[in-house]
Amino acid sequence: MVRTASLGFPRIGARRELKQATEAYWQGRIDQPALLAVGAELRARHWRLQQAAGIDIIPSNDFSFYDHVLDLTAALGAVPARFGEPGGAAGLDTCFAMARGTASAPAMAMTKWFDTNYHYLVPELEEEQRFALASTKAVDEFLEAKALGIETRPVLLGPVTWLCLGRARAPGLAPLDLLASLLPAYGALLAALKAAGADWVQIDEPVLALDLTDDQRAALRAAYAALAPHAPRIMLASYFGGLGDNLALAASLPVAGLHLDLIQAPAQLESALAALGGETVLSLGVIDGRNVWRADLARAFAPIQEALAALGPDRVQVAPSCSLLHVPIDLDLETGLDAELRGWLAFARQKLDELTALATAARKGVAAARAAFADSATALAGRRASPRWQDPAVSARAAAVTAADLRRASPWPARHAAQQARLGLPLLPTTTIGSFPQTAELRRARAAWRRGELEEAGYDTVLGAEIESAIRCQEALGLDVLVHGEPERTDMVEHFAGLLAGCVLTTAGWVQSYGTRCVKPPIIVGDVARPRPMTVAWSSFAQALTRRPVKGMLTGPVTILQWSFVRDDQPRAATCRQIALAIRDEVADLERAGIGIIQIDEPALREGLPLRQAGRAGYLRWAVECFRLASSGVKDATQIHTHMCYSEFNDIMPSIAALDADVISIEAARSAMALLDAFAGMAYPNAIGPGLWDIHAPRVPSAREMQALLERAAAVIPPDRLWANPDCGLKTRAWPEVEAALANLVEAAKSVRCTAGGRPPAPD
Ligand code: GLN
Ligand code: ZN
Secondary structure, three states, X not given: OOEEEOOOOOOOOOOOHHHHHHHHHHOOOXXXXXXXXXXXXXXXXXXXXXXXXXXXXXXXXXXXXOOHHHHHHHHOOOOXXXXXXXXXXXXXXXXHHHHHOOOOOOOOOEEEOOOOOOEEEOOXXXXXXXXXXXXXXXXXXXXXXXXXXXXXXXXXXXXXXXHHHOEEOOOOOOHHHHHHHHHHHHHHHHHHHHHOOOOEEEEEOHHHHOOOOHHHHHHHHHHHHHHHHHOOEEEEEOOOOOOHHHHHHHHHOOOOEEEEEOOOOOOHHHHHHHHOOOOOEEEEEEEOOOOOEOOOHHHXXXXXXXXXXXXXXXXXXXXXXXXXXXXXXOHHHOOOXXXXXXXXXXXXXXXXXXXXXXXXXXXXXXXXXXXXXXHHHHHHHHHHHOHHHOOHHHHHHHHOOOHHHHOOOOOHHHHHHHHHHHHOOOOOOEOOOOEOOOOHHHHHHHHHHHOOOOOHHHHHHHHHHHHHHHHHHHXXXXXXXXXXXXXXXXXXXXXXXXXXXXXXXXXXXXXXXXXXXXXXXXXXXXXXXXXXXXXXXXXXXXHHOOOOOEEXXXXXXXXXXXXXXXXXXXOHHHHHHHHHHHHHHHHHHHHHOOOOEEEEEOOOOHHHOOOOHHHHHHHHHHHHHHHHHHHOOOOOOOEEEXXXXXXXXXXXXXXXXXXXXXXXXXXXXXXXOOOHHHHHHOOOOOEEEEEOOOOOOOOXXXXXXXXXXXXXXXXXXXXXXXXXXXXXXXXXXXXXXHHHHHHHHHHHHHHHHHHHOOOOOOOO
């Protein structure tokens, strides 16, 4: 019989219960048993919810108090030495220490999970890395579900993906060199699950959707040959793309089932059916695990029928494309959207219902699921036809964009001269990235305003006061280019999406970003336009308070696109272009209001990069084009900045240069200026502000320390193209450390100015 499967359910709880409990534990307000009880309650709730939705194969071990990659690192005993005895048990507190750091041990690095906005903790791999089964979490949770009467299929991240996500900490060590020593521990974990009664396991190897090297392919072959004989039956899951040229490899592995992402790569079904051997079960990922649109059930049903015809009902499973970790939990809790809009959407719970409807149709014929199919068709037709989200002027304008719209009037040297004549900045100008601390008073006022207890004017008074004190503080510190501090924004993408036509915000659409941090990605429903200026009032207000230049502060089109749920009825590039035009209008209005410097943040530029080489050039072309469209409409004398952080930028340097921003500020302190070589190597043509202060560490760097970093930068980048700034925005820090660190930054810039020679500092 065709079975429905869930590959993973969101952990945080519909009301972010996990976040609240975990943070309470960190703050000492609840003890560990209380936290563990919340975890158990959430697991039980989610298992029962999936069971009640009619899901046949329910996952366990998809739960985590912080991150599932971290959990596997702990389970394999790969705890870095600074967090405890080698070979010791890796419990909850050890995991939290690894994720968050301690007074004496810096946290493990964190980075984005493939092309999603979920962050995992990067495994650290040592030359003599030892592995041993060090946690029974997977087995415990399997037994916990069993005790509740629910048979689960435990989920584990695959050994090859785990190694590939790791970072070797010894020169010459390749992560895959450790496979042979890893496999016994991993095998022990699988054997323990089998002994506990697990019939199947789901092993996730999303690397199968990447371009693999011969070594990686060999590692996959070796790993599964070694593991399969002593393991429960393995459902090998690939997602975030098609198997492509890895299909033959995947089909040849000794596993009992293969999961395909048929949302990202629907065309792979046919070749997979042809390649699949003997008794292998095929899991069809036909419901989108990455987006919130209600499924077109008729369309999702087609591949199921095709697979049924080829394999028969016992070898077909119906599943989401990937874990539901990346979508919000329950649309029924959503109060921010009207009924029509809600009818077009599906969150995790609703996606389970879609799976069940598809399975019913597969088992008993489409007539048996007629109501669900009809509702799906009606919703889709309604969305397609709705005039509410269509703006013909927007699509016409996007179609009329010309090459001239993507070019500044003059090349950088001429712009630089015009900007210098206007701004008169000293050598190595000092600035910040945009946000300042969100004080308790500001948060209180915002909460009261949202509850309707503080009227708009009262809230504006608080924001104005915050901005004024931020300006005075920056003047006193001696910064050269000021910011208003972004007190009116919490999440920047949510802020802009809330002001753009065509985008909606949710009230309950929380998705885990990392650990206890959750975001509510906006939903881009239709054509995007900017009905009225978004930032001009506060930027002008700030500029009127000071004679020094104040940077206007915008979020770029690619980042808004990347951190939202995007409409699925046109290419992402088309949606991005519409956002770019909206930002372009804002840039023009800021310029008209007399703002001489405008920063357009694009921290997400890199993460939109397709996972496979073949798609990259095309993506970079339109992403760069969108930034240029947003930024190029200004006069030479208006200075455009951009900002990027926390990504691997070395492989996209030519595209970063092609943005043609006058100045780019970029995170560099955290990676100890490793980035500079890339800029120097390609002779980056415009100005750069490499970050001098790792703003994620609760530590104030000294002036000497920042001076040393700046000198290193000045050795490879001509000083007249160098700026001094922190790594990123300061909204997560507190004012005392901000003031201390920025005072040191200004002092460092002044010292290097003297030695780097040239112009004296501008008089105050
Ligand atoms: N201007 C934003 C800030 O300072 C940039 C944030 C980011 O890079 N993610 O907060
Ligand atoms: Zn940043």
